[in-house]
Amino acid sequence: MNSTIRLQLEHKTIRKFKEIEIPEEIVSTLIDVARHTSTSSFMQAYSIIRVSDPGKKEKLAQFGKQDYIAQAPLLLVMLSDMHRNTKIAQENSASDIHFASFDRFLSSSTDAILAAQNIMIAAESLGLGGVFLGSILNQADKIIEVLELPDYVVPVLGIGIGYPDQEPQLKPRLPQAFMFMEDRYQLPDLAELQEYDALVNQYYDLRDANRRVDKFTTQVTRYAENPNLERSRLLDIFRSQKIIKY
Amino acid sequence: MNSTIRLQLEHKTIRKFKEIEIPEEIVSTLIDVARHTSTSSFMQAYSIIRVSDPGKKEKLAQFGKQDYIAQAPLLLVMLSDMHRNTKIAQENSASDIHFASFDRFLSSSTDAILAAQNIMIAAESLGLGGVFLGSILNQADKIIEVLELPDYVVPVLGIGIGYPDQEPQLKPRLPQAFMFMEDRYQLPDLAELQEYDALVNQYYDLRDANRRVDKFTTQVTRYAENPNLERSRLLDIFRSQKIIKY
Numbered sequence: 001m002n003s004t005i006r007l008q009l010e011h012k013t014i015r016k017f018k019e020i021e022i023p024e025e026i027v028s029t030l031i032d033v034a035r036h037t038s039t040s041s042f043m044q045a046y047s048i049i050r051v052s053d054p055g056k057k058e059k060l061a062q063f064g065k066q067d068y069i070a071q072a073p074l075l076l077v078m079l080s081d082m083h084r085n086t087k088i089a090q091e092n093s094a095s096d097i098h099f100a101s102f103d104r105f106l107s108s109s110t111d112a113i114l115a116a117q118n119i120m121i122a123a124e125s126l127g128l129g130g131v132f133l134g135s136i137l138n139q140a141d142k143i144i145e146v147l148e149l150p151d152y153v154v155p156v157l158g159i160g161i162g163y164p165d166q167e168p169q170l171k172p173r174l175p176q177a178f179m180f181m182e183d184r185y186q187l188p189d190l191a192e193l194q195e196y197d198a199l200v201n202q203y204y205d206l207r208d209a210n211r212r213v214d215k216f217t218t219q220v221t222r223y224a225e226n227p228n229l230e231r232s233r234l235l236d237i238f239r240s241q242k243i244i245k246y
Numbered sequence: 247m248n249s250t251i252r253l254q255l256e257h258k259t260i261r262k263f264k265e266i267e268i269p270e271e272i273v274s275t276l277i278d279v280a281r282h283t284s285t286s287s288f289m290q291a292y293s294i295i296r297v298s299d300p301g302k303k304e305k306l307a308q309f310g311k312q313d314y315i316a317q318a319p320l321l322l323v324m325l326s327d328m329h330r331n332t333k334i335a336q337e338n339s340a341s342d343i344h345f346a347s348f349d350r351f352l353s354s355s356t357d358a359i360l361a362a363q364n365i366m367i368a369a370e371s372l373g374l375g376g377v378f379l380g381s382i383l384n385q386a387d388k389i390i391e392v393l394e395l396p397d398y399v400v401p402v403l404g405i406g407i408g409y410p411d412q413e414p415q416l417k418p419r420l421p422q423a424f425m426f427m428e429d430r431y432q433l434p435d436l437a438e439l440q441e442y443d444a445l446v447n448q449y450y451d452l453r454d455a456n457r458r459v460d461k462f463t464t465q466v467t468r469y470a471e472n473p474n475l476e477r478s479r480l481l482d483i484f485r486s487q488k489i490i491k492y
Contacts, residue, residue: 001275004250004371008279008364029247031426033254035419037363040380042417042462043469047425056429079431084424087436088463089470098473102481106355107380110403113356114378117283117363118254125250132360134286134353148430157356171288173281178330179293180277183302184394185325190333216288217334223289224335227344232492235348246478 007124012170014129015068017162022074026126030074030161033122034115045108046115047081049147050074059146060158064135072160076119077136077143078112080105082152082243099152100245105238109156116157123161133158138230140237151242169207172199174216193217253370258416260375261314263408268320272372276320276407279368280361291354292361293327295393296320305392306404310381318406322365323382323389324358326351328398328489345398346491351484355402362403369407379404384476386483397488415453418445420462439463 027050034048051057054070060077061070069075082099089097098104116132123130136143136158143155175196177188197215204213238244273296280294297303300316306323307316315321328345335343344350362378369376382389382404389401421442423434443461450459484490 002249002371004253005275005279005368007250008368009282011282011284013284028422029251031422033251035422035425036255036257036416038257038259038366038378039419040378041469042465044420044425047427047431049427049429049431051429053429081425083431084433084436085466085470087433088439088466091436092463092467094467094470097470099470101473101478102484103383103474103477106383106402106480109352109355110359110378110380113359114363114366117360118367120284120360121364121367122251122254125248132284132286132356134356137349137352148432150431153431156352170282173285174290176274176277176281179281179290179327181293181295183295183297183299185293185295185329185396185399186394187330187333190330190337193334217338219288220331220334221338221340223287224331224340224343224345227347228349231349232347234352235490235492238348244481246481 007121010170011124012129012168013131014164014166015131016166017071017073018165020073020163022128022162027074030119030122033118037115037118039111040107043085043108044111045081045085046112047079047084047153049077049079051077056146060136060143063139063142064133065138066135068131069133069158069160073162076159076161077147077155078116078157078159079149080108080112080154080156080243082108083150086152100242102244102246105244112156116159119159127163128161129164130159130161133160137234140234144241149241154238154241154243169203172196172203253367256416257370258375258414259377260408260410260412261377262412263317263319264411266319266409268374268408273320276365276368279364283361283364285357286353289331289354290357291327291331292358293325293330293399295323295325297323302392306382306389309385309388310379311384312381314377315379315404315406319408322405322407323393323401324362324403324405325395326355326358326400326402326489328354329396332398346488348490348492351490358402362405365405373409374407375410376405376407379406383480386480390483390487395487400484400487400489415449418442418449
């Protein structure tokens with residue numbers, strides 16, 4: 001156990017921030033941490049947009065239907081970016097450009113997401129807290145427009161960061177036996193999830209008397225039954241950005 | 247600056263490991279760190295397979311065409327996993343199950359990749375080193391077979407971890423100006439990459455006298471020109487695993 005691992009084991013999502021600006025020096029450090037993350041084939045095929053314009057932040061909050069998106073002192077959008085490398089290849093008179101595969105999209109979005117987690121830990125190590133915003137993909141075509149993303153660039157994940165103005169409880173996670181396997185895929189009897197369900201139930205009970213007390217398996221079932229219709233066009237939108245052609 | 251950020255800024259990929267086993271307690275800590283990573287909608291839709299069987303490790307090394315895959319004392323495969331939650335929803339008599347969207351694949355693979363970066367930092371904080379293995383996707387259908395992945399489960403990223411037996415130089419990264427933007431997508435003049443190209447050139451020159459000295463823009467151009475044909479079927483393979491239907 002050391003201070004890094006302690007941070008990681010105590011990770012909690014922060015959605016309520018103090019109205020304190022994050023010093024520019026810290027922002028720059030967070031981006032440096034992102035830059036030093038591993039990158040597939042050294043392609044560095046991702047970029048980060050900081051959304052500072054209050055009008056744009058408001059729009060992203062509307063798309064994601066979460067007020068705290070606009071309230072995060074630092075709002076970052078991680079991009080899978082094949083535009084920069086396409087331009088580089090063009091200027092170097094590449095004979096052909098094969099960036100538009102699903103495989104390469106996966107590599108570049110992996111770059112962006114690894115960097116996102118690195119940013120989160122660095123922020124937490126500095127007393128900041130944050131939230132990952134998958135919800136920015138709810139209306140991917142609109143965020144592409146707002147951030148003026150060119151072809152071959154799509155958003156993959158948002159991050160809201162600030163000084164925490166809440167102290168959430170640690171949320172109990174699936175026991176190792178249900179998600180860590182050896183040599184082949186194998187699951188314990190799912191009936192054994194009962195104990196974990198009880199823990200999750202207790203967590204919600206303690207957290208908020210007004211909120212529905214819920215088990216993990218109930219949440220999964222509800223989630224399964226309700227498709228996110230807004231995002232059902234996501235692959236089509238990514239295709240129309242030309243980042244995935246085949 | 248603190249010890250966590252120092253680790254992150256000094257990150258180097260390690261591909262050569264001492265022949266020392268990693269204590270089981272440390273492996274368990276790394277998995278605990280993964281478990282405490284943020285997860286989209288609390289779905290925890292990822293799993294981790296540790297590949298210990300020497301024959302299976304050898305196969306993965308063949309698929310990825312990298313010997314060091316088999317030599318990593320700890321070899322992990324991060325999975326996007328919709329199987330567990332599908333089973334949970336079925337056992338709870340879900341009226342319908344809507345997990346097979348591209349959107350939900352992206353969420354679950356994001357879970358897996360955020361956890362992967364958390365594992366990497368935790369490992370580095372303990373004096374270990376590692377390498378992310380995108381190459382395990384070279385022959386995704388075969389690794390699916392070897393790891394006996396059921397429908398709704400696909401590999402997204404491998405990780406090799408061990409005690410470092412090499413001391414690589416820090417690899418220079420794209421300057422912030424080329425990957426960090428404000429409010430909208432915008433790039434500096436790419437001619438300004440010349441200085442960075444020179445840095446990369448110097449890095450390779452110092453690293454290995456036998457290896458071709460290379461610039462960043464040259465690497466990008468070569469990469470653009472050469473499609474990874476083995477992986478061109480990746481989306482089809484994922485579709486046949488039923489994890490992406492629409």
